[in-house]
Amino acid sequence: MRLNDDDIAKVRSSADIADIIGRFIPLVKKGKSFTAVCPFHDDHDPSLSISQDKQIFKCFVCGAGGNVFTFVQDYEHITFPEAVVKVAELIGQPLQVTTSDFVKQVDPHKEAGYKVMNEAIQYMMYTLNSATGSLAKEYLHKRGLDEKIIQQFQIGYNDEADNLAKFLKAKGYKDSDCIATNVTKITESGIHDVFTSRITFPIHDVDGNPIGFSARTMDPSNPSKYINTTETEFYVKGNTVYNYHRSKNDARKMGFILVVEGVTDVIAFARAGISNVCATLGTACTTNQLKLLKQCSSTIRFCYDGDRAGQAATYRAGKMALELGCKVEIVSNKTDKDPDEIIKEFGIERLQDMIKKPITWMEFVFEYLSSKYDLDNYSSKKDFAQEVMSEIKLLSDDFDRQNFTHQLSTMTGFNFQSMLNETQVSKPKEITPKKKVQPITQAIDGRNKAEDILIAQMLLSIDAAEIYKEKLGFLTSDKQQKVAMMILDEYRKTDKIFLADFMDSLQGDELKKYLIDLTTSEAMPQSYSKEIVIGSIDRIKKWLLEEKVQNLKKQIRTITNEESRNALMQEYSNSLVELRRYIDEESRKKQNSSN
Template identity: 30%
Template sequence: MYYSDEIIEEVRSRNDIVDVISSYVKLQKKGSSYFGLCPFHNEKSPSFSVSRGKQMYYCFGCGAGGNVFTFLMEYENYTFQEALKYLADKAGVELPQTEYSAQAKERADLKAILLEINKIAAQYFYVQLKSSKGEAGLSYLKRRELSDDTIKAFGLGYSNKYSDDLYRYLKERGYKDEMIAKAGLISIDERHGAHDKFWNRVMFPIMDVNSRVIGFGGRVMGDAKPKYLNSPETLIFDKSRNLYGLNRARSTRKPYFLLCEGYMDVISLHQAGFTNAVASLGTALTPGHASLIKRYVKEVYLTYDSDEAGTKAALRAIPILKDVGITAKIIRMEPYKDPDEFIKNLGAEAFEERIGRARNGFMFSLEVLERDYDMHSPEGKTDFMREVARRLGEFEEEIERNNYIEAVAQAYHVGYEELRKLVVKTAVQQGLAKPVSRPKQTRKEKKEDGNITSQKVLLTWLIEDENIFSQICKYISPEDFTGDIYRTVASILYEQYEKQQVNPAQIMNHFTDEEEHREVASLFHTKIKELTTLGEQEKALKETIIRVKNHSIEEAARNLAPTDIAGLQRLMEAKRQLQDLEKLHISIN
């Protein structure tokens, strides 16, 4: 849903950020800002800053930052639209009917149609399940011991044996082939024409966090392949960024998620009262999944199958979760294969006990590692401990590394100090022996990262010191920022400067997509290296500006067509501006 910039700004401006955040965090005024303990990470000394003048917040400890919308999105797990509606109600602002730009309207209309088609398909599948045609599907679900309430709550359905049944139904409702295909519900080929993606399958509607049907999973009745079939990726369905059951689990009061492999595991756990269960959608856990989970919880219990494939999947998932700051624990299902079988045979109370005995992810990985060594021979155990030491050396934080060294020492009956020395020795050996791999690619990645950082730093500097804009605006334009988001932010900021109405909190109103909103929030709070003297600061600023300009020129030259005379002239002018920049003295107030 899209709203005009004016209405979004009205809602934001009528909700003072200090007043809103004060209802969540105890703030104390220090100078022109307010400080408190950050609600997004554990800390003892207040590093969470809220500026009434800028209507922005920023944590100097964890880097969280943004405007009043961002805060509610992070703290309450709201979407942008949910945050907007909450603040509108709070301020007594009546939201008008949705307003669109031409491009936004076209995209929004298409998404609305696809969501509508998927919703109708889900309703159709549900009706089919309850009809005589769906006896096979309903019988299957009953054998899996699902109640009528559970079937209804998850909207389970059935696609019957006719391969064009849903297609004909949707055509009768007036939907065109192109739209039905874009919804991922039919395939069209020259030989067979249009035919359903799903037939003779129990259907599992896949919903987004707002309980809108965005796709389907289908379990075949019989021995046909594949056993499970998912919707293809569409404008509204990205399996690497959605989780099955998240629309229900997001409201759980538990501080962790139960991460499963399959639909039935999630449904069985929810039916047994474990409403914090979710599953990836027919794919291995991805960084996108981990980032999505991080919005809701900081701990995950992996309930993957107890077979070898499930164990390998759990081992792959542990570092992915760790990379985004999520602690992973492992729940073992033995003697049963998965949570569904476990619950049916031992019940919810026994599963709760397994949760209490869940293994730490790292310690579990060592238990699996033991299988590769003869732990009854001195040589085998020594080789095992060397590999353990190597893995312990991968912990970057010393406190965390030492805690794990202590845990491993206790678990394997070795001396803490001896193990610590082996970890240090192994780390040194790794550093000395590690070859330099693909140096060209490594240098390129670092250069790209440096250019991105420079653009962020420059945007932060432009917000912090308005005097800088007047000195560089004739040399640096919004077009010098690469990437759509950075260029858009720079364009809006430059317009605000020209109108003498600089307002970073308002800039964020232009981004309603949750991921974009969070990225924009970081642009105005990039950490600028602490420099002691004014001269050092001015030198660093000038180097940053030159780096941004130089990268812009390199990008323009790389994309310049040989016949583009106007483009060549612009490139020559940009190079002259770069030369002028190198001679320019830029002062900081």
């Protein structure tokens, strides 16, 4: 896939590096920057630093660094264009591409499985609209699902007599592929359909490939109201979020992802016009599912059922989401009914209103735990207080900690002043990353350091680049010279360099690492100074003259031709005079600064 430079620049300028990295790993605020445990080595302290001002990241232990695209590329193990597209998806930025979409290398076996499932979906949808599926269609209509919703979610019906298996066989699909997807199964009596006499709801992966089904019986006496595809190489429940591929863009635009239990909950919200909804397919929410959800939005709004099981699941999932650095909100459901039942009994407006008025995590903690514990019993009340306080201690906002501690004290009658003090003491400390590598690229001599400072100044201001071009025009180190030339080239197109954008133009990891080390070094000036630029250039010229003087001295000793020797002597003398001027000027500046 080829992306033009304008598309890449738009995505980069629209994406905040802290927001994007925060979708993948938990961040800790530290002044104007953020720190995190580095995912690129076995890190135990927050060694990764993320600068929002510069829009770059740097690990001070393993040396990993770059801009937002670099992080996503390295974290996801994908190509640069794929990283650009991934970031664009995360921020909801449309892309204009010059060629067709990515052509991903797909396992032929998996590709065959996707084809089987797509064929099965089309067959089941056809069957639902046939005479065979009339009862199933009537059932759906009675539940309030119109044709638009049925088509949107590709709802179908798997009839009897193993007709799906026969159909797939007739279409030339291998039995092994059909069985591998759990669309059919093999028994002693032969090949049979898995979802016989059930309404089917397809499940897709993050890219929209079909990977399984959830299927509902219409028989009220059947103890298994729903059955899902068993775990296969395509479908792993703990890694799958239902409706993710449809909801992710809307979730990013709306600033939160709404999480429900099951397929029909998602569909109920779709009927209410709410599209940023997906389901964990049960209450056993996993860390992998939450990590996926966080890529949609770092704000997760849970709306599990209002019964005890649903509320207990909300508590478990909320704690896990907080550990991943998510902001957790809860839809307060006091009806003991699921979304579909709420619409049926109270109407669509009730569901819409519930979503608009979420409660905070701590408000939910108080509500849930107070219903779980007997507050009239001392021991139970003590357990309640300790569990609530453990959540209060995790709050980062001082006002919230004070407020909820006071609320807990009022509820229980216990004195929490000592606990509050303990909370303040135990507040997570901002940890300065351990700098175990040199902040600059091994500045082995003064000349290299001066050239580093000069490049840092050129990155800060076009004026520095103009002074460099007029008064020096070259650098002695190959690496620094390449970067300087690229800076001058960049200033031909713009009057200001944005570091994160400029990094994408550097060829090779060595130059990118040099730039990251340079710009994250505390030894580098953070603002433009004409005096620093001229001073660095003078120091470089001085060292060049010293080198020239030494070389001329060596040549004079070896030259026997008197005319050539006299010419070298004259050049040597002129160089000494010029060198003396630089030395005197340097001494004068030092004396002035000391005064």
